[in-house]
Amino acid sequence: MALVEFRGVSYEIAGKPILSDVSIQVEAGETLVLLGRSGSGKTTALKMINGMLFPTTGQVLVDGKPTTAWDPIRLRRRMGYVIQEVGLFPHFTVRDNIGLVPKLEGWSGVDIDRRVDLLLERIGMPAAEFRSRYPRQLSGGQRQRVGVARALAADPPVLLFDEPFGALDPVTRLELQQQFLSLQRDFQKTSIFVTHDVREAMRLGTKIALLAAGRLDFIASPREFRSAASPEARAFLACLDN
Amino acid sequence: MRPDLLGEIFSLTADHLLLVLNAMVVAIALGVPLGIFLTRRPKARPWLLGFANIMQTIPSLALLGFLIPIPLIGGIGKRTAIVALVLYALLPILRNTFVGILGVEAAVCESAVAMGMTDGQLLRQVQLPLAARTILAGIRVATVTTIGTATIAAIIGGGGLGVFIFRGVASLDTVQILAGAVPAALIALAADGGLGWVERKVSPV
Numbered sequence: 001m002a003l004v005e006f007r008g009v010s011y012e013i014a015g016k017p018i019l020s021d022v023s024i025q026v027e028a029g030e031t032l033v034l035l036g037r038s039g040s041g042k043t044t045a046l047k048m049i050n051g052m053l054f055p056t057t058g059q060v061l062v063d064g065k066p067t068t069a070w071d072p073i074r075l076r077r078r079m080g081y082v083i084q085e086v087g088l089f090p091h092f093t094v095r096d097n098i099g100l101v102p103k104l105e106g107w108s109g110v111d112i113d114r115r116v117d118l119l120l121e122r123i124g125m126p127a128a129e130f131r132s133r134y135p136r137q138l139s140g141g142q143r144q145r146v147g148v149a150r151a152l153a154a155d156p157p158v159l160l161f162d163e164p165f166g167a168l169d170p171v172t173r174l175e176l177q178q179q180f181l182s183l184q185r186d187f188q189k190t191s192i193f194v195t196h197d198v199r200e201a202m203r204l205g206t207k208i209a210l211l212a213a214g215r216l217d218f219i220a221s222p223r224e225f226r227s228a229a230s231p232e233a234r235a236f237l238a239c240l241d242n
Numbered sequence: 243m244r245p246d247l248l249g250e251i252f253s254l255t256a257d258h259l260l261l262v263l264n265a266m267v268v269a270i271a272l273g274v275p276l277g278i279f280l281t282r283r284p285k286a287r288p289w290l291l292g293f294a295n296i297m298q299t300i301p302s303l304a305l306l307g308f309l310i311p312i313p314l315i316g317g318i319g320k321r322t323a324i325v326a327l328v329l330y331a332l333l334p335i336l337r338n339t340f341v342g343i344l345g346v347e348a349a350v351c352e353s354a355v356a357m358g359m360t361d362g363q364l365l366r367q368v369q370l371p372l373a374a375r376t377i378l379a380g381i382r383v384a385t386v387t388t389i390g391t392a393t394i395a396a397i398i399g400g401g402g403l404g405v406f407i408f409r410g411v412a413s414l415d416t417v418q419i420l421a422g423a424v425p426a427a428l429i430a431l432a433a434d435g436g437l438g439w440v441e442r443k444v445s446p447v
Contacts (some may be wrong), residue, residue, distance in 0.1 A: 050356055077358035087353030091371050101357050150357075160356075 001064050003028045003190050004049055004158065008058035011044055011214075018044050019214045021058070026207075028157070031184060031191040033205035035198060035236065040211040042194045046160055049192060050079045062158070077101055080151025080159040080189075084166045086143045088135040094120070094146055095131045101154040119149040122186075123179065141172035145179070152187065161193040165200070177203055198236040201225075210236065247421050250406075255425045258402035261320065261392050262429075265327035266385055273332050273384075274377065277339025278365065291340075294333035302394050305329065310398065323392070323400030330391055331384035338380025342373030374444045382437035389430040393422065 002025035011019040019041040026032045034042040047053040048060045051072040059066045067075060088097050096103075098119055099112040107115070117127040123145040135143055144164060151159055165173040177200060184191065195201055201208050202222045210218040210225075212232040220228065226237065280287050300308070305326050309316050315325045346369050354364045370377075396404030406422030409415070 052352075052356060073358045073360060075358075076356055079356075081353065081356035083349060083353065083356075085347075085349035087347070087349035089350060089354075089368060090347075104358060104363065 002026055002061070003063065004032075004192065005061040005064075006045070006048075006058070007061060009045070009048065009055045009060060010057045011041070011048070011053065012056050017214050019055075019211075022211075022214075022216045023058075024209055024216065024219060026190060026192060028190050029188055031193060031204055031206045033201040033208045034192065034194045034211060035196070035201045035205075035208055036211035037196060039213075041214040042196075042211050043162055045211070046162055046192060046194050049158070049160060050076045050081065077105060077154065078156050078158060080153075080156045082144075082147050082151045082159070082161045082164040084163045086135075086147040088143055088146060088150070090135055092134075093131065094125075094133050094135070094138070097135065097146060098150045098153050100150060101156075105154055107154075115153060116149075119152060122183070123149050141168055141176065144168060144176060148176075148180070148183070152183070152189075155187075157190060159189045159191045161191060163195055164193075166195070166197070173200075180204060198239050202240070244417055247406075247418070251421055251425060254401070254403050254405055254422070255429070258389075258392055258404075258426065259429065261323060261327070261395055261400065261402045262385070262388050264320075265324045265331060265388055265392070266381070268324065269328045269331035269335055269384060269388075270381060272328070273335030273380075274339050276332075277336045277377075278343065280336070280340045281343045281369075282361075287340075291333075291337065294336050297329040298333050302326065302330070302391055303397070306394065306398050318399045320395070320400045322398055323395035323402075327388050327392055327395070331388050334380040334384040334387070335377070336380075338383075339373065339377050342376030342380075343369045345376065346372045375441055378437065378441040378444060382434060382441060385433050385437060386430050389426060389433060393426055 004026040006022050006024040009019055009022045010017065022045065024032070034045055036042045044053060048055060048067065049062065051067045051070060054068055059068075061067070062070065062075060062078075089100070092100070095113070095116050098116045099107075102112045102115060116131065120127040120130055125142060125145060130138075130142075135146070138146065147164065165176050168176065181204065193204055202225070205222055208218075208220060208222055208225045209216060210228075210230075210233055217232045218225070218228050218230050225233065228234070228237070276290060280290055297305075306322065309322050309326055310318065316322055350368060350372070351364065354368045359367070392402050393404035393407055395402045396408050403422040403426045406418050410418030410422065
């Protein structure tokens with residue numbers, strides 16, 4: 001059974017279609033990249049997975065159960081969420097930011113400390129040095145690393161990424177992409193990753209779903225995507241050549 | 243300085259402080275929850291903000307006049323004065339609570355919701371701490387204004403430092419006017435300084 005499934009999903013705002021009849025299956029352990037231009041509906045699709053939005057018609061299923069049938073709080077705590085603006089709490093230390101969901105889930109302080117230190121070491125930020133810092137005392141790349149650690153904190157089976165590395169300089173972005181792949185190998189999460197960067201899609205995805213004006217244009221592995229024939233896919237692939 | 247006024251200065255200053263304190267406690271107890279309510283109910287915004295705005299535009303003497311005939315809250319004395327002061331203090335507190343919460347960075351609130359915070363957790367752990375400074379600024383402005391406005395309580399028998407001022411104006415006695423105005427100004431300055439200090443202290447980041 002697919003861990004996350006879009007089944008004939010459409011979404012409209014005031015009669016204007018944002019997504020039209022999208023069906024996608026994401027198996028456990030996969031990294032599905034939602035690729036598309038700005039306004040293609042990829043962020044909307046992502047927000048339907050953790051019940052921030054609900055389909056106008058069709059269903060999004062998580063563990064075989066429609067998101068409308070889930071308690072939204074339970075659903076969201078099973079999913080890490082990383083966005084471009086990071087959204088760290090400015091009044092929380094790095095430790096409290098990363099430990100947020102564990103704390104909401106009622107972990108003990110000792111367990112939270114242990115988990116935070118482990119994750120900080122894992123993302124290359126020595127715990128002793130960074131644990132007590134505030135977000136404003138971190139660089140952009142460090143903030144996003146903490147954002148990723150925060151998403152992983154309560155060990156959720158699914159991770160959602162909304163252009164997480166889009167605001168970073170190219171060198172830092174590459175470092176974080178490499179870290180993403182290494183974390184993916186270690187933690188074996190199911191990830192859904194929104195981007196408009198075709199290079200990033202090819203590098204990180206095990207499967208690429210191309211969205212064009214709210215429709216699923218093409219869905220395939222990165223290798224198959226290279227030889228896709230649709231005009232939108234060709235337009236994206238042309239970006240790889242220069 | 244007339245030594246005969248000294249005792250009265252102390253008792254009327256205490257009276258004045260009590261008046262302001264009562265009004266501010268009620269205004270905060272109403273204004274902050276109402277401000278929070280407005281962040282959750284966009285449809286109520288024009289009504290409540292409109293009401294608070296209108297209250298501010300009514301001249302203070304006229305407002306007292308309007309309140310006197312109203313049963314339960316009206317009449318002559320402290321209670322009516324406090325009601326009028328609360329109505330004046332409401333707008334800055336209400337507005338700053340509302341603006342402060344809505345001013346919390348959208349990405350921070352979105353993350354909080356996406357991580358599975360309930361609305362109450364979002365409010366208590368994220369929005370209120372991050373809006374605290376703005377809310378306190380509203381309380382400071384309201385307090386300073388209330389200290390000045392409270393001098394008119396005397397006209398309906400509400401007491402306070404206004405007693406000196408009205409008596410002084412009636413008898414053309416400048417010393418009596420100053421005996422009311424100077425302590426009121428000093429209290430306002432002290433409140434401004436003290437609350438400003440608290441504001442900087444609670445700054446979350």
